[in-house]
Amino acid sequence: MKRQISCFNTKALLDYVRARNPENLHFLWEPLKGKLPVGEDPEQFLTDPNNWISTEVCRDIMEQTRIATSDEMAVYKAGFESVRQRKLGYIEKILVRAFLTPKHAFRKVQKINDRFNKSKKVEIISISNSRALLRLRWFSDLSLTRDFCLMNKGIYQAMLTMWDLPPAKLEERVCFFEGGPYCEYEISWKRKTLWKLFFRRPAVKRQVLNSLVEEMEKDKDLIRNKYEQVTRLNEELQKKVTYLFSLQEASHAIVSILDEQGLIETIMNLLAGVTGLHRAILFLVDDKRESLRFARAVGAVDSSLERLVDYEIPLDRMSNILARVAATGTPRFVKDVEKSNLRKGNIVLNL
Template sequence: MLVDLKYTGEHSEVSPEPCLDTISLSSGGPDKKPMAREVSCTNFRGLLQYLRKNYGEEAVKKVTADLLNNENYLIADKYDPTKITPVKEEHLTDPAYWVSNEFSLKLLNNVKRVIRSPEPLFLAGRGAVRENFSRTVLFISRIVTPRFLFKQAQKIHSRFNRIKEMSIVEYDQNSITIQFNYVPGIKRTKDACEWNRGIYVETLNIAGLKNVKCEEIECVIDGSEKCVFRLTWTKASVLQRLFGVVSKLVSHWLARELVAEYEESVRDRDALIEKLTESEHRYRSVFESSATPTIIVEEDLTISMANTEFEKLSGYSRQEIEGSLRLTTFFDDDIARCILEQTDDEQGQEDFLKREFRFLDKEGTKKDVIAKVGKITGAQRYVCSLVDITPRKRMEKTLRKSEEKHRTIIQSIEEGYFETDLAGRFTFVNDSLCRIFGKTRKELIGTSYRRFVTPETDDAIYKTFNRVYRTGRPVKVAEYEFLREDGSKLFIELSASLVRNQE
């Protein structure tokens, strides 16, 4: 008789700063990133208002036609920096967004499509200032000196523009000279110089000065290392100068208070942006370095982000997946919705994780996966991690076939064969053993072999089985006395070996 022992184990508005420096998630792959943050969109809000007011809606479309919804000019959403989209008109009027110097120069060049005059950018700069000045700023500019006005402009300028630095070179009662030093290698055009000239002239006009003129006396376009502008105006009257002295203390106090309040709000936003950026980079690093295929899924089942492991699992590139493919590309419609809805019930999710799903890759190959889904706090978005269990399922299928073949062979042999657990209970018996003991398979399974041996034989068999279990070495033929239920005795030659399960 053959014996196998089977061991069983167990198993914001005021800030000109951008929100975040991000990589593309929803509208492109890793090679599509937001454009450089060099010029704040605050610079264009007044321009678009001026064009719309004086030249109509069609003029705005002509100026922005080849720049909006252009895949070459991408920008990160201020509320959800993981979403990268082409620039839209609303971005150009929102101080929270920034664009590249290249984008800015093309926008200014397009102004010449609409304003037909010898100095189109000069007029556009003046018009943009008029549209952008609030009543508070207008009041302050009227009572402070040009020097004070430009000193504050110098501070604020650094917040709105990262391609040049502004400094005041000379100042007297009737003129001021300002200088701009550009970042090395930055592209410049005369359009930008004319645009700036119009801004400076109109700023002083609004401040109440008369006969304001602006001349560019040095320019990088002409080979100079800097751009220098000299502004002149008509000398104020005695009464105006007297009023200036009287109002000086009040005006400086008011202006400083407003500027201080502005700068404090910007500092707070900067600190928040820095924390968000750090958190974003940490999150991205974990997401991308995960050894598990992971995706971010929107409420409409669109996949907005995928890591490298998911690319390998699906067979699609990140460019093909993000913003284009839906969860239903890989799962049946009902299953895809079920995967997301299961996150509403925490207990349900624990049960859900034990279920398996069929995943369809790019080549049409079906794979077995286990899905784990979590809802992102404060957003209608989900993190979905998949475990590919296809190799395991394939191995299990192979093992089942092997076991079926093994069982078939065992059932056909003449010798009796049985398997027991560690307690000695039959877990498998072949037909020959049933005939030997005069019992059916149903009667034997779950009962102990001890029902069919004498106490002396039980002790001997126990020692044999124990030695096999401890050493793992099989025991060859040994003769033992067995009993049938009718009392008749049997002398059986028995050999035993240890069979361990996969765990």
């Protein structure tokens, strides 16, 4: 999957739906089967700002956000709320809040933009202490919809709240998604007086420092969880490698061992080794006698095996679990033999 959109954006969408329509939260990732990394929990993956997704996946989630909330402006509102409620990551908080005024932040708007996505370039046409004119040049080869524009509007309008100012006024002069060559936003805001800016500087430093400490603790937990996840995936991978190796060994045995008993013994030993079974018994179908006959066992005491030498199970004895499996081809798993309906005196259960 292409890394084009930070999951900061999808986290904003999931948080918005969770707060308003939690019963519909699953709508957001239902269309994404096969589009997210295998083995990842969709909700956890899409709310981790360290992850990135393609514009196609983000587009689908935006569409589902509108469906889940029955609100055509839900994506705009999600972008707005994500900033207003201070749900930026700590790097973004530093980039924005460390600037003394909105003007300083807008001068770095492309750098801030790159933290969130790689779907556009932002041009500063003009800027003053209370106004900025921006052009968003979207990459035309990407799968984008009007929702991307709406989310950016919400984010830009809410940015002013990071300086404890009212939301900005935003007028869209040109829209790429209505046939224009780009989106052009005229953003205006109320200026703070000089004395407020002077007294704000120490407070900003404290806020940034506190944010750093808080987010670093969160990152430590994230790294710990990722390490545990990688360890678990490595264990699963090792199991699969072992399975594949055993299949290769079994295939080699089939083509190289001509003796039936030798072949059966090799396969049974491989089976027991791969699965970790303490005991395993193999029955073969005897078509002439229409029965299952004992062929090989591993893990059982040799003296017990003498009772199985001539042991057969008629294939039409459907009360027998082995006969049912052979007849239907459907495997059966008995979790607790003592609580099952199996005949406890059966010779197979008492090896």
